[in-house]
Amino acid sequence: xxxxxxxxxxxxxxxxxxxxxxxxxxxxxxxxxxxxxxxxxxxxxxxxxxxxxxxxxxxxxxxxxxxxxxxxxxxxxxxxxxxxxxxxxxxxxxxxxxxxxxxxxxxxxxxxxxxxxxxxxxxxxxxxxxxxxxxxxxxxxxxxxxxxxxxxxxxxxxxxxxxxxxxxxxxxxxxxxxxxxxxxxxxxxxxxxxxxxxxxxxxxxxxxxxxxxxxxxxxxxxxxxxxxxxxxxxxxxxxxxxxxxxxxxxxxxxxxxxxxxxxxxxxxxxxxxxxxxxxxxxxxxxxxxxxxxxxxxxxxxxxxxxxxxxxxxxxxxxxxxxxxxxxxxxxxxxxxxxxxxxxxxxxxxxxxxxxxxxxxxxxxxxxxxxxxxxxxxxxxxxxxxxxxxxxxxxxxxxxxxxxxxxxxxxxxxxxxxxxxxxxxxxxxxxxxxxxxxxxxxxxxxxxxxxxxxxxxxxxxxxxxxxxxxxxxxxxxxxxxxxxxxxxxxxxxxxxxxxxxxxxxxxxxxxxxxxxxxxxxxxxxxxxxxxxxxxxxxxxxxxxxxxxxxxxxxxxxxxxxxxxxxxxxxxxxxxxxxxxxxxxxxxxxxxxxxxxxxxxxxxxxxxxxxxxxxxxxxxxxxxxxxxxxxxxxxxxxxxxxxxxxxxxxxxxxxxxxxxxxxxxxxxxxxxxxxxxxxxxxxxxxxxxxxxxxxxxxxxxxxxxxxxxxxxxxxxxxxxxxxxxxxxxxxxxxxxxxxx
Amino acid sequence: xxxxxxxxxxxxxxxxxxxxxxxxxxxxxxxxxxxxxxxxxxxxxxxxxxxxxxxxxxxxxxxxxxxxxxxxxxxxxxxxxxxxxxxxxxxxxxxxxxxxxxxxxxxxxxxxxxxxxxxxxxxxxxxxxxxxxxxxxxxxxxxxxxxxxxxxxxxxxxxxxxxxxxxxxxxxxxxxxxxxxxxxxxxxxxxxxxxxxxxxxxxxxxxxxxx
Numbered sequence: 003x004x005x006x007x008x009x010x011x012x013x014x015x016x017x018x019x020x021x022x023x024x025x026x027x028x029x030x031x032x033x034x035x036x037x038x039x040x041x042x043x044x045x046x047x048x049x050x051x052x053x054x055x056x057x058x059x060x061x062x063x064x065x066x067x068x069x070x071x072x073x074x075x076x077x078x079x080x081x082x083x084x085x086x087x088x089x090x091x092x093x094x095x096x097x098x099x100x101x102x103x104x105x106x107x108x109x110x111x112x113x114x115x116x117x118x119x120x121x122x123x124x125x126x127x128x129x130x131x132x133x134x135x136x137x138x139x140x141x142x143x144x145x146x147x148x149x150x151x152x153x154x155x156x157x158x159x160x161x162x163x164x165x166x167x168x169x170x171x172x173x174x175x176x177x178x179x180x181x182x183x184x185x186x187x188x189x190x191x192x193x194x195x196x197x198x199x200x201x202x203x204x205x206x207x208x209x210x211x212x213x214x215x216x217x218x219x220x221x222x223x224x225x226x227x228x229x230x231x232x233x234x235x236x237x238x239x240x241x242x243x244x245x246x247x248x249x250x251x252x253x254x255x256x257x258x259x260x261x262x263x264x265x266x267x268x269x270x271x272x273x274x275x276x277x278x279x280x281x282x283x284x285x286x287x288x289x290x291x292x293x294x295x296x297x298x299x300x301x302x303x304x305x306x307x308x309x310x311x312x313x314x315x316x317x318x319x320x321x322x323x324x325x326x327x328x329x330x331x332x333x334x335x336x337x338x339x340x341x342x343x344x345x346x347x348x349x350x351x352x353x354x355x356x357x358x359x360x361x362x363x364x365x366x367x368x369x370x371x372x373x374x375x376x377x378x379x380x381x382x383x384x385x386x387x388x389x390x391x392x393x394x395x396x397x398x399x400x401x402x403x404x405x406x407x408x409x410x411x412x413x414x415x416x417x418x419x420x421x422x423x424x425x426x427x428x429x430x431x432x433x434x435x436x437x438x439x440x441x442x443x444x445x446x447x448x449x450x451x452x453x454x455x456x457x458x459x460x461x462x463x464x465x466x467x468x469x470x471x472x473x474x475x476x477x478x479x480x481x482x483x484x485x486x487x488x489x490x491x492x493x494x495x496x497x498x499x500x501x502x503x504x505x506x507x508x509x510x511x512x513x514x515x516x517x518x519x520x521x522x523x524x525x526x527x528x529x530x531x532x533x534x535x536x537x538x539x540x541x542x543x544x545x546x547x548x549x550x551x552x553x554x555x556x557x558x559x560x561x562x563x564x565x566x567x568x569x570x571x572x573x574x575x576x577x578x579x580x581x582x583x584x585x586x587x588x589x590x591x592x593x594x595x596x597x598x599x600x601x602x603x604x605x606x607x608x609x610x611x612x613x614x615x616x617x618x619x620x621x622x623x624x625x626x627x628x629x630x631x632x633x634x635x636x637x638x639x640x641x642x643x644x645x646x647x648x649x650x651x652x653x654x655x656x657x658x659x660x661x662x663x664x665x666x667x668x669x670x671x672x673x674x675x676x677x678x679x680x681x682x683x684x685x686x687x688x689x690x691x692x693x694x695x696x697x698x699x700x701x702x703x704x705x706x707x708x709x710x711x712x713x714x715x716x717x718x719x720x721x722x723x724x725x726x727x728x729x730x731x732x733x734x735x736x737x738x739x740x
Numbered sequence: 741x742x743x744x745x746x747x748x749x750x751x752x753x754x755x756x757x758x759x760x761x762x763x764x765x766x767x768x769x770x771x772x773x774x775x776x777x778x779x780x781x782x783x784x785x786x787x788x789x790x791x792x793x794x795x796x797x798x799x800x801x802x803x804x805x806x807x808x809x810x811x812x813x814x815x816x817x818x819x820x821x822x823x824x825x826x827x828x829x830x831x832x833x834x835x836x837x838x839x840x841x842x843x844x845x846x847x848x849x850x851x852x853x854x855x856x857x858x859x860x861x862x863x864x865x866x867x868x869x870x871x872x873x874x875x876x877x878x879x880x881x882x883x884x885x886x887x888x889x890x891x892x893x894x895x896x897x898x899x900x901x902x903x904x905x906x907x908x909x910x911x912x913x914x915x916x917x918x919x920x921x922x923x924x925x926x927x928x929x930x931x932x933x934x935x936x937x938x939x940x941x942x943x944x945x946x947x948x949x950x951x
Contacts, residue, residue, distance in 0.1 A: 376775075400803065
């Protein structure tokens with residue numbers, strides 16, 4: 003049982019720093035077993051030296067290591083020692099690359115390096131080896147909610163990958179919306195003509211697959227558990243319910259078409275000849291190979307498509323967003339007419355034609371080539387004139403009001419996600435304490451935070467569209483298709499594949515107790531000291547992923563497999579009883595206490611920087627790569643997420659003589675960039691209240707700053723540190739130095 | 741003023757001007773492919789002086805504004821700089837379409853009145869076909885006097901120095917006023933033009949036949 007220190011003298015560390023004195027700092031002040039130096043520690047020889055120490059027998063066996071070399075973001079492969087608790091002391095990016103050369107700087111630069119070594123030694127002592135809890139086994143069965151093309155594709159992909167799938171479908175047939183269409187947009191080059199929907203083939207494949215079970219006329223009465231051990235009660239409208247266990251869930255519940263009755267200005271409901279796109283599909287299917295007829299039997303000779311009907315609009319009751327598929331759908335439907343008879347007048351009145359995806363543009367061109375007329379115009383009203391319709395619109399190119407007659411008007415209305423209850427509005431109770439929920443829950447999760455997945459915007463269950471597509475805020479439950487964001491069939495099928503791959507990842511990782519993402523492979527998980535817990539429930543409320551329930555006695559109940567290991571609960575806990583084995587109040591607290599705070603007469607301030615390890619810390623690293631000079635008085639501690647920052651650290655730091663604290667987290671709010679969704683936001687909320695602490699300590703409020711820093715803020719991040727140095731210069735050193 | 745062929749075209753296409761343009765205007769089959777991005781209008785160096793930049797003309801064609809398009813001065817303003825052609829993301833030969841529209845409007849008897857480009861074009865053509873070679877002296881003088889005798893004298897006096905210099909440098913011969921030089925086989929050249937006119941009449945005639 004020994005802590006081994008390994009000091010690298012490569013990359014200029016040995017030239018710039020007095021490594022002999024650093025070795026003695028590590029051994030004497032850091033109180034670790036030994037400190038070896040190597041002039042190229044990340045080389046095979048260097049790594050082998052460390053591994054040999056770790057493999058040694060008896061008292062010589064190194065069980066914890068302190069690597070004093072480069073940033074923890076560099077050489078991660080070389081310095082990966084599995085579960086062995088390892089602290090990385092950042093002497094390269096953290097010290098020598100941000101400090102200017104010259105004898106006048108040598109003293110403070112050396113002090114900086116010595117402090118970081120003390121911090122690393124203190125951290126590793128507080129760390130313990132992380133082990134999986136063994137909370138659940140492996141369950142190879144994926145529940146797919148929804149039997150449309152997204153759900154069927156997901157089930158088939160799961161089966162192809164060797165996993166089992168069950169499709170839960172509310173209606174009495176598979177196929178979803180796609181099953182109601184005549185044809186779909188082309189999927190293959192040259193992308194010129196509509197093609198068969200392929201739904202029949204998908205249904206046949208699903209039914210022929212013995213790894214797939216289909217539950218028709220079924221809904222989910224209850225979902226309990228966690229990834230790897232979901233317990234689901236399936237209710238049936240025709241027979242008895244079933245209980246089943248699943249490893250992961252894909253929610254492919256699709257969309258509901260926007261209710262066109264909200265569009266009286268387009269005479270929807272007043273005339274049977276104003277139809278939605280989905281209703282036109284029915285007319286087209288009824289027509290078969292013959293000409294498309296209106297409800298009154300008249301063959302359509304002049305059809306007008308109104309794009310963006312009730313969407314991309316700021317009007318009350320309209321959808322604010324673009325549903326993504328409707329332009330290409332109108333193009334496809336115009337072709338239904340043109341391909342049967344080129345003399346039929348087909349006009350698409352559009353604001354912007356948007357045909358996303360491979361082949362979208364070719365499809366648009368093909369329609370133009372077939373003499374589908376595209377006019378850029380905004381439709382104001384549709385008037386009924388006897389048997390005919392008159393479309394009134396503003397021509398946006400010619401900037402004039404115009405009209406055109408039509409036999410049939412097709413409204414391109416948008417899609418509404420079937421995402422179940424909005425758990426955020428559930429929290430808003432009315433005056434009588436009643437919760438109004440008009441929509442039925444889909445998953446009926448028995449999670450403390452609500453029965454369905456949290457919604458990002460406009461009811462869609464997306465999580466982080468840049469960093470983690472397919473991810474939701476419920477680990478092991480993935481949304482795919484138009485329930486995640488508006489999309490067309492091709493995108494929905496790709497989405498289904500992605501979601502299933504994620505589901506498999508969740509199954510495999512939860513089986514061995516590892517985090518699937520974003521801290522892939524992390525074996526640590528939060529636990530709490532029951533004696534200290536005051537049952538304040540703050541951890542259960544603040545967890546962005548609903549990972550924590552409450553047990554019968556009101557104590558938090560952790561579900562390791564649902565956890566993303568961000569530590570937001572640890573930051574939230576007012577009595578500091580929550581910790582991870584290798585990341586805790588102590589690991590950070592010990593680091594900040596290990597810093598040598600000089601007395602006030604030396605005029606060397608100390609500034610604590612708590613930086614998010616995902617964005618702010620790499621931004622500082624990259625600034626160092628550019629040799630961006632920084633103050634010698636900063637001491638940076640990376641945190642898993644700014645949300646894991648407990649106010650005790652700030653109080654401890656200020657109480658032990660630090661002159662300022664800078665916290666750097668990710669962008670918060672609706673367009674957040676936080677890997678853990680709410681972590682950064684929670685940290686900002688908590689720190690907004692730190693002012694009281696400061697005033698009771700009689701300290702200036704300026705001494706604590708919280709910033710949003712993106713990984714791209716390479717120039718800005720060091721400037722924020724300079725700002726704090728200026729603040730300290732202005733307000734003076736802390737009176738708490740001893 | 742409209743011509744018989746114009747009447748025939750109106751009759752034949754019955755308000756489907758896009759189809760008429762597609763069938764009859766040089767490169768007119770490209771018009772339907774415009775996606776209304778407006779890059780042509782933004783790229784045209786003379787754009788601000790056009791009543792209707794190309795993007796608008798294409799939309800007017802789709803809106804069946806036949807009269808307005810064909811009698812417009814806009815396409816006559818095109819200087820063939822090819823900026824729009826180089827930039828059009830859809831690859832439309834816009835310059836050629838502009839010339840095609842101008843030509844078609846003229847053929848339909850709907851050319852704009854007193855449009856200098858149109859006047860000069862006609863003058864150039866008349867000058868050229870006489871001898872098969874352009875008589876620059878006559879063409880230049882014709883251009884000076886296009887707005888009447890008094891204006892012509894004024895412009896000519898203003899250009900006096902330029903003319904003298906060109907004569908001194910042997911870039912212009914005053915003897916050209918007597919008739920000037922031409923192609924060696926003038927009758928053959930005229931025969932070629934006649935044949936071309938016949939072919940064109942046949943093509944347009946074919947298109948104007950009742951359906």
